[in-house]
Amino acid sequence: MIKTLLARAHQGHRTLAWPDGPPPELPDRFRGLPAIDAARCPDGCRACADACPTEAVSLSPAGPRVDLGRCLFCPECAEACPEGAISFTRDYRLSVRRREELVFSGEPLPLATSLETELRRLFGRSLRLRQVSAGGCNACEADVNVLSTLVWDVGRFGIQMVASPRHADGLLITGPVTRNMELALRKTWDAVPEPKIVIAVGACAIAGGPFWQSPEQLGGAAAVVPVDLFVPGCPPHPATILDGLLRLLGRLEKDGRVAAR
Amino acid sequence: MSGPRLATLRNGSALPLAAVPDLPFEDLRDAVVRETAEGNRLVSFFASVPEPASPASSRAGGEVELLAVVADDEEGTLGVGRARLEGERFPSLTPACPQAHWFEREIAEQAGVVPAGHPWLKPIRFHSSWREGHDAWGRPALAHPVPGVTDFYRVEGEEVHEVAVGPVHAGVIEPGHFRFQCHGEEVFHLEISLGYQHRDVERALAGGPHKGTVPIVETIAGDTTVAHAWAYAEVVEALAGVAVPARAGAVRGVALELERLANHVGDLGALANDVGFLPTASFCGRIRGDFLNMTALLCGSRFGRGLIRPGGVGFALEPERAGRLAERLVAGRRDALEAIGLLWETASVTARFEGTGVVSPKDAEEIGLVGPAARACGIGRDVRHDHPHGIYRYVHLPVVTASTGDVAARAAVRAAEVERSADFVAEQLAALPETPARVPVGPLAADSLAVALVEGWRGEVCHVALTDGDGRFRRYKVTDPSFHNWFGLALALRGEEISNFPLCNKSFNLSYCGHDL
Numbered sequence: 001m002i003k004t005l006l007a008r009a010h011q012g013h014r015t016l017a018w019p020d021g022p023p024p025e026l027p028d029r030f031r032g033l034p035a036i037d038a039a040r041c042p043d044g045c046r047a048c049a050d051a052c053p054t055e056a057v058s059l060s061p062a063g064p065r066v067d068l069g070r071c072l073f074c075p076e077c078a079e080a081c082p083e084g085a086i087s088f089t090r091d092y093r094l095s096v097r098r099r100e101e102l103v104f105s106g107e108p109l110p111l112a113t114s115l116e117t118e119l120r121r122l123f124g125r126s127l128r129l130r131q132v133s134a135g136g137c138n139a140c141e142a143d144v145n146v147l148s149t150l151v152w153d154v155g156r157f158g159i160q161m162v163a164s165p166r167h168a169d170g171l172l173i174t175g176p177v178t179r180n181m182e183l184a185l186r187k188t189w190d191a192v193p194e195p196k197i198v199i200a201v202g203a204c205a206i207a208g209g210p211f212w213q214s215p216e217q218l219g220g221a222a223a224v225v226p227v228d229l230f231v232p233g234c235p236p237h238p239a240t241i242l243d244g245l246l247r248l249l250g251r252l253e254k255d256g257r258v259a260a261r
Numbered sequence: 262m263s264g265p266r267l268a269t270l271r272n273g274s275a276l277p278l279a280a281v282p283d284l285p286f287e288d289l290r291d292a293v294v295r296e297t298a299e300g301n302r303l304v305s306f307f308a309s310v311p312e313p314a315s316p317a318s319s320r321a322g323g324e325v326e327l328l329a330v331v332a333d334d335e336e337g338t339l340g341v342g343r344a345r346l347e348g349e350r351f352p353s354l355t356p357a358c359p360q361a362h363w364f365e366r367e368i369a370e371q372a373g374v375v376p377a378g379h380p381w382l383k384p385i386r387f388h389s390s391w392r393e394g395h396d397a398w399g400r401p402a403l404a405h406p407v408p409g410v411t412d413f414y415r416v417e418g419e420e421v422h423e424v425a426v427g428p429v430h431a432g433v434i435e436p437g438h439f440r441f442q443c444h445g446e447e448v449f450h451l452e453i454s455l456g457y458q459h460r461d462v463e464r465a466l467a468g469g470p471h472k473g474t475v476p477i478v479e480t481i482a483g484d485t486t487v488a489h490a491w492a493y494a495e496v497v498e499a500l501a502g503v504a505v506p507a508r509a510g511a512v513r514g515v516a517l518e519l520e521r522l523a524n525h526v527g528d529l530g531a532l533a534n535d536v537g538f539l540p541t542a543s544f545c546g547r548i549r550g551d552f553l554n555m556t557a558l559l560c561g562s563r564f565g566r567g568l569i570r571p572g573g574v575g576f577a578l579e580p581e582r583a584g585r586l587a588e589r590l591v592a593g594r595r596d597a598l599e600a601i602g603l604l605w606e607t608a609s610v611t612a613r614f615e616g617t618g619v620v621s622p623k624d625a626e627e628i629g630l631v632g633p634a635a636r637a638c639g640i641g642r643d644v645r646h647d648h649p650h651g652i653y654r655y656v657h658l659p660v661v662t663a664s665t666g667d668v669a670a671r672a673a674v675r676a677a678e679v680e681r682s683a684d685f686v687a688e689q690l691a692a693l694p695e696t697p698a699r700v701p702v703g704p705l706a707a708d709s710l711a712v713a714l715v716e717g718w719r720g721e722v723c724h725v726a727l728t729d730g731d732g733r734f735r736r737y738k739v740t741d742p743s744f745h746n747w748f749g750l751a752l753a754l755r756g757e758e759i760s761n762f763p764l765c766n767k768s769f770n771l772s773y774c775g776h777d778l
Contacts, residue, residue: 003606004540007599011544027554029561029576053473072476075567075575088561131433135458137774138435139483139564145433149546163431180387180408180457180777181436184428210476216388216461234476234566235483 015153019252023092024239031073031088032240036106038063040085051080054203054212062105068094069102069206069220072234094232095244099222102206102230112229114250119195123169124249126158129199130168130192134185135217136175139235140202144172146238159245165189170197170228176204176217177224189225197228199245202235209234267292267331267340272648275499275711278727281328282342286351289329289344294357296331296340302629302642304339304714304723305330306354306364308372309736310391312467324392325372327351328738330712330725334647339712346374349395353379360629363744369397383411386456386777391464408456409438416442416449424759428457431763435773443759451754451762453747458777466737470497470571470705479566482741482775487513487520487556488717489739490569492724495650495713497571500705500728505651507694509573514652515586515689516556516565516574518682521718523552525633525675525682526597528770532672533604535764536613544600551593558586573699580693587690594683601676614669618753618765621666628752631745632720633678634769636662637670644716658685668768705732717742719772741775 016024026032041063048064049057056070057077064086066077078087095112096102114120133141147154148161162168165188177185189198200221203209208219221227231244246252268281284292297303309326328343353376354361363385365376370384373395382397387408390396400406409428422443428436436457442450465477478493479486491513498505505513530545553563560568560576567575578586604610620630625638635642643660645653661677663670707730715722720742729735750769754762 004603007544007603008540010599011547011596014547027557027561029559030557031561031567051472053476072566073562074476075561076472079575130429132429133433133435133458133773135460135774136435137480137483138772139480139486141433141435142484143563146546146550148433149550150543151547151550161433165429175458176460178457178459179405180459181428183407184436184457188429204480210473210480211460211462211465213473214461214465216459234480235564237563 026090030090033091034066035087035089037085040083047080048077048086051076065105068232092239112247120250128162128168129172130165131172134175134181135178140174143235143238165191168192172199173205173221176208176211198225199229200227201231267342269338272714273495273650275709278708284344286344289342293329297358302332303360304332307738308368350375350377359627386459413440446758448754451751458774462778469734482772485717487516487565488715488722492713492715492722494571496711496724496726499711501702506696508696510652511689512574512578518686519556521682524718525679531767538610541600541603548597572702577698583690617668619667630749631742633674636674638666639664644714671768707732743771743776
C-alpha cells in the first residue's frame with residue numbers, strides 16, 4: 001500500500017491543461033495541416049501528385065490540392081517536391097463537418113462547427129459514443145482509446161466511450177468499412193436510439209485509407225451511415241480527435257479556447 | 262536423416278526460385294512433417310495461384326502451388342520447398358503436424374482446394390476464393406460469404422449453454438466473434454471466428470512494389486507498423502541485393518524496441534485494469550503514450566509511419582535528437598518499472614493472474630505459439646536470438662522466458678522485456694554508427710524468393726515474397742504473429758471461468774486485422 005502511495009506521488013498529476021491551457025507540444029516532425037506555396041511549383045511539375053500513394057494530391061491550375069480525407073500524412077509528397085512547395089505544418093486542427101471541405105488548397109480549413117441547437121443542447125455536456133472498428137488497423141482505435149487515459153481524460157468534457165450501442169448517442173467509426181463489417185455496422189447503427197450522430201475517424205473511415213482500391217471495403221463510413229464529423233489522419237493524433245469532438249459539441253471557440261458554458 | 266531436402270536460406274535473404282526444390286506434394290508433406298516432428302517450426306505455408314488472365318494456369322501440373330517455410334531455431338536457418346498440386350485436393354498435413362491447421366484453412370479459403378482429412382476445415386476470413394469457380398466448400402461463386410455464418414463446435418447436454426459474443430464487442434476494440442460452450446461458469450470450449458477486418462492485404466500487395474505498398478504494409482496491423490515495415494524492407498533489400506547502412510540498422514532496432522515498449526507497457530496497464538488495480542492501469546496508460554511519443558520524435562508519427570523504408574530509414578537520427586530521446590527513455594523506463602513493479606506487490610493482482618488461462622508447453626509447441634505467449638510457456642523462441650538479422654546480429658538481447666504458461670507468466674515476460682528493450686535502446690542511442698540513413702534500392706531480382714522474420718512485440722512477423730519474370734511480386738505472403746496465437750487463446754480458456762475471458766484475452770492481446778489481412 002505504501003509503495004502504491006509513493007508511486008502515486010512520484011507519477012504525479014498528468015492530465016493536460018489543454019484546452020484551458022496551452023495545447024500539447026507536438027514533435028518537430030509531426031505532420032499536420034499541409035502548407036502549400038503554389039508560387040514555388042516548377043512549370044509542369046507533377047512530383048507531389050505522382051508520389052502520393054492514395055491520389056490525395058491533385059494538380060489544379062492554381063497549384064496542388066490535397067484531399068485531407070484521402071491523405072495519409074505520409075512524407076512522400078513533401079519529400080518528392082524539389083522546391084518545398086508542399087510541406088506539413090504542426091497544426092493538428094483538421095476536423096470538418098462536410099466531406100468536400102477536406103479538399104485543401106491552402107486557404108484556411110473550415111474547421112468543424114458545432115451541432116445544431118437541439119443536438120448541441122442534448123449532447124453538448126454529455127456525449128456517449130460506441131466505437132466501431134470496421135477494418136481499422138488498431139492505430140486509430142489506439143489513439144481513440146488514449147483519450148480515455150488520464151492524460152486526455154475526455155470524461156472531464158462529459159464524453160464517454162460505452163460498450164452498448166443502446167447506451168450511446170452515436171458511433172465513432174474507424175476503418176474503411178470492410179464488406180465483412182457492413183452488416184454489423186448497420187445493426188450497431190440501428191441499435192443506437194435517435195437522435196444520433198456519427199464521427200468518422202481516420203483516412204480509412206473517410207475514404208478507404210491505404211485500402212481505397214480494395215474490393216473488400218466500401219471506401220469509408222459514409223457508404224453506410226450519415227457522417228457528422230470527419231477527423232483526418234493516419235491515424236489522427238489524439239489532439240486532432242479531441243479538437244474535433246470539442247468543436248462538434250460547441251465546446252471550443254474559433255481560437256481554440258474553451259467556450260463559455 | 263534421409264528424405265526429401267528443402268532449400269536452405271537465412272533470415273532476410275533471397276534465393277532464385279530455380280533453387281527452391283519443386284517437389285511432388287508427398288515429398289513436401291513428408292519434409293514438413295519430419296522437420297516439425299524434429300522440433301522445427303512451420304513459419305509459413307501458403308498457396309500461390311496465378312492471376313485469372315495469367316498464362317501460368319496452362320502450365321504443366323495443376324495451377325495451385327504450395328510453398329512451405331520451416332524454421333530451424335537451433336541452427337538459425339530456414340528451409341523452403343514447394344509443390345504443384347495435381348487436382349483440387351491434397352492430403353492434409355494437420356493430423357501429423359498440428360501447426361499446419363490454420364495455414365491449411367487459409368489455403369483452402371484462398372485457393373479453393375481441399376486439404377482432405379483436415380479435422381476442422383472452415384473458413385478463417387470469409388471471402389470468396391481467389392480462383393473463380395473453385396471453392397473448397399462448394400459455395401456459390403457470386404455471393405460474398407457472410408462472416409460468422411458457419412457451423413460451430415457445439416457441446417450438447419441439458420446443462421450446457423452457449424454464449425456468443427461479437428463481432429462488435431466491449432470497449433474500443435476490433436471486431437471478432439467468440440462462441441463459448443459453457444457448463445455453468447466453466448468454459449468447455451471456445452471457438453474464435455474472425456475475418457471481419459479482412460481488407461485483402463495480400464492481393465493488394467501482389468503486383469508491387471508500387472507506391473501504395475508501404476502504407477499498406479504499415480497498416481497490416483497498425484500497432485505493429487515497425488515490425489511489418491521492417492520485414493517488408495528486408496524482403497525488398499534481399500531481392501535487390503542492398504546492404505542497409507549500420508546507422509539505419511541501429512535506428513530500426515531502436516524503433517522496433519520502442520514499439521515493444523509502448524505495447525508491453527500498455528498491455529500490463531490493461532491487465533491491471535482488468536483485475537481492478539487502477540494505479541498501474543492509470544500510470545501505464547500514460548507511460549505507453551510517452552513511448553509512442555518517443556517514436557514520434559524519430560519520425561513525426563506515434564506509430565512509426567514513414568520511418569522504415571527499403572534501403573534504410575526515412576528520417577535521420579541526429580546526435581541532438583538521440584540525446585533528447587535518451588533522456589526521455591530514462592524517465593520512461595523508470596516510471597514504467599515503478600508502475601509495473603506494483604503488480605507483483607499487490608496480492609489482489611497476483612491472485613487473479615496466477616493459474617489463470619494456462620497453456621501447457623506441449624500445446625504451445627504443437628500449435629506453434631510465438632512471441633511472449635510462447636516464452637511464457639518456457640519456450641525460448643525469439644527471432645532476435647534464433648534468426649538474428651540487422652542490428653541483432655551484433656547486439657544480443659537475452660531471451661526472457663517464464664514457466665507457468667498463465668496470465669502471470671505472460672505478464673512477467675512482458676515486464677522483463679520492458680527492461681531489456683529499454684536497456685537495448687539506451688545502448689544503441691549512446692553509440693550510433695556514423696553512416697547515412699538510407700541508400701538507394703535498385704530493381705528486384707526476377708523469379709526469386711525472399712523471406713524475412715522480425716520479432717514484433719506479439720511475436721514473429723513473417724513476410725515471404727515471390728517475384729515474377731519482371732521482378733514484381735507475384736505472391737506476397739504475410740503472417741502476423743496473431744495468426745499462430747489465436748488458437749492459443751482458445752486453449753487458454755479451456756476449463757476456465759467465462760468471467761476470466763477478458764483477462765485471458767488481454768494477456769494475449771492479439772491483432773484482429775493482422776490475422777484478417
